[in-house]
Structure formats: C-alpha cells, structure tokens
Amino acid sequence: MKVAFDAMCDMLMSVIDASLLEQLERDVTAISDAMLSFPVMIPGTRYYQGMKARKKLMKNLKAMIKRRRNRKESPEDFLQSMLDRDSYPPNEKLDDEEILDNLLTLIVAGQSTTASAIMWCVKFLDENKEVQNRLREEQLSIMRNKPKEALFSHEDLKNMSYGSKVVKETLRMSNVLLWYPRVALDDCTIEGFEIKKGWHVNVDATHIHYNPAIYKDPLSFNPSRFDEMQKPYSYIPFGSGPRTCLGINMAKLTMLVFISRLTSGYTWTVDDQDLSLEKKAHIPRLRSGCPITLKSLNSGNI
Numbered sequence: 001m002k003v004a005f006d007a008m009c010d011m012l013m014s015v016i017d018a019s020l021l022e023q024l025e026r027d028v029t030a031i032s033d034a035m036l037s038f039p040v041m042i043p044g045t046r047y048y049q050g051m052k053a054r055k056k057l058m059k060n061l062k063a064m065i066k067r068r069r070n071r072k073e074s075p076e077d078f079l080q081s082m083l084d085r086d087s088y089p090p091n092e093k094l095d096d097e098e099i100l101d102n103l104l105t106l107i108v109a110g111q112s113t114t115a116s117a118i119m120w121c122v123k124f125l126d127e128n129k130e131v132q133n134r135l136r137e138e139q140l141s142i143m144r145n146k147p148k149e150a151l152f153s154h155e156d157l158k159n160m161s162y163g164s165k166v167v168k169e170t171l172r173m174s175n176v177l178l179w180y181p182r183v184a185l186d187d188c189t190i191e192g193f194e195i196k197k198g199w200h201v202n203v204d205a206t207h208i209h210y211n212p213a214i215y216k217d218p219l220s221f222n223p224s225r226f227d228e229m230q231k232p233y234s235y236i237p238f239g240s241g242p243r244t245c246l247g248i249n250m251a252k253l254t255m256l257v258f259i260s261r262l263t264s265g266y267t268w269t270v271d272d273q274d275l276s277l278e279k280k281a282h283i284p285r286l287r288s289g290c291p292i293t294l295k296s297l298n299s300g301n302i
C-alpha cells in the first residue's frame, strides 16, 4: 500500500516528504474504509472517521494549491497541469473543488487497486518458481548493464518483456476489479439478449478472464500465454471503451518496477499461507496481506 501510495503522490502532486506522505496516507485510508460503511455521523463509526479524515486531507491539499498559486512551487505533475488551466477561458477552468475531487479520485482509484495487484503478483510468483526464476534472470541481465542504484530508463522498461507479461498475467488472474457497471442508454440486443433502456449491466471481467475457450488452462499462472495476441475484448482488467481506466500505464509501471526490484534483489518466502480473503475490502485481497520474509540475493535475511 505504501509503495503504491508514494508513487501516486509523487506522480500527482510531487509529494515526497515522508511525514507528509504518512499523514496523507492515514487520511486516505480512513476515507477508503468509510466508502462501504453505513452513512451515519456518529463519533467512532467508520463513516464518521472517514468524513473527519476527508476534512483534514482537503485542508492539506488546499494549502498545497495555495502555495502553487502563489508561485512558491510549480513542479511538473498532474496537479500543476490542472492549475495551468487557470489561464483558460472560464468554461475550461477547473475550480478548487474540481481539482480536489480529481486528486482524491485518482488517489483512491489508484492506491488499493495497484497495491492488491502487487500483492497477488508476489503470491503467484511464490507459487510458480519457474516463472519467478525466469523473471529474475531477465531482470538481473538488465541490472548487470546499469550502475548500482541507477533509475530505470525507457529502454530498460522496454527490455522487460517477460516482466510485462508477468504483470499482464497477474492482472488476468487477480481480477482486481471483478466487474464494472454500465447503464444502457437505449434498448438494444446483444448476442440475442434484449437489454432495455435504463438497465444496469455489469461487465463480468472474471468470467471472461477464466473462460477456457479464451484462455487455455485458465487457472494456471502462465505469462507466456501472452506471447500470442488476444482476441478483442478478451483481456479487460482495466475496462474498455471511453471509460477505460485512466491509470493503466501508471499501474502497470508501478507493478513492473516493484517486481523488478523484488526479484533482482531478493528471494522470499510467504509467511502466512491462509487463503481467506479480506471481507471488508471492496477489492479482492488476502486477509493476511501476504506477509513475506525477504532474503537478499547478496547477503542474509532482512
């Protein structure tokens, strides 16, 4: 969660200060926890805590916007791109409420999704040592040609073709968003099924990703299946069409960099093999959080 949160805050608002990140993450976690709670403003309830946290978060973000407007800071990031619209015609400007809503939407949409995808990837790689070893080989061959601690270049990322397939296969199998909703704007017929205007239709990504007619042996974790092209609409972890996920590239990149650092630096064991899922989460993840013990490839345990 922390890796995903820090990456999001850096990309969106260039926040890298550890104590500010900690404070923001605490508030965003309380807001996310409140999303599925019963909306009553009684002190002590999750909803109450979430609303209080939202107020605090908004105060912090507003202060950030004010500093930017006073030209004290103007880094190149998502927040700045929204503030740059201040000079646009009135109907194209974003007011502060819209800017704040956009920031919160992206943080909430991006953190727990990316974090649980990373968690499933760690789990799948632990269960499939051949895949893990092949991924490690690819990553080490890229690292060997780079100075220690150097950041990745676009070229490096392009060379992680097996790593990208591991990310893809993780997203196929983990189905971070199990389904997503649409509303029919008109009466229509799809494959013989009549759908009436106004009906809510859920696109069932899990069903598609586990369909043996589309994916041979769908329960096996096999990144090489993506050596071949997929049929249109058969791979939809990020949705499809005009409402496709806005964070596709951010999510895939965060996952790729994480598994690259993990496999090139460490081996690991999963400490808790319990497969029960977290009940309160709106995104499937293990209740245990999948704790692991890392062993450095160069030294002993950490």
Ligand code: HEM
Pocket: 105, 106, 107, 109, 110, 111, 113, 114, 117, 171, 176, 177, 180, 181, 236, 237, 238, 239, 240, 241, 242, 243, 244, 245, 246, 247, 248, 250, 251
């Ligand atoms: C592994 C991580 C992620 C997964 C699996 C995921 C998946 C999805 C899915 C399935 C949708 C619905 C698409 C549709 O209705 O067709 C969606 C929408 C969205 N996602 Fe993501 N997402 C991820 C990460 C992110 C990140 C990192 C961000 C932000 C940087 C983000 C921002 C959004 C937004 C803003 C929408 C709404 C788009 C709209 O309605 O126009 N997501 N995502």
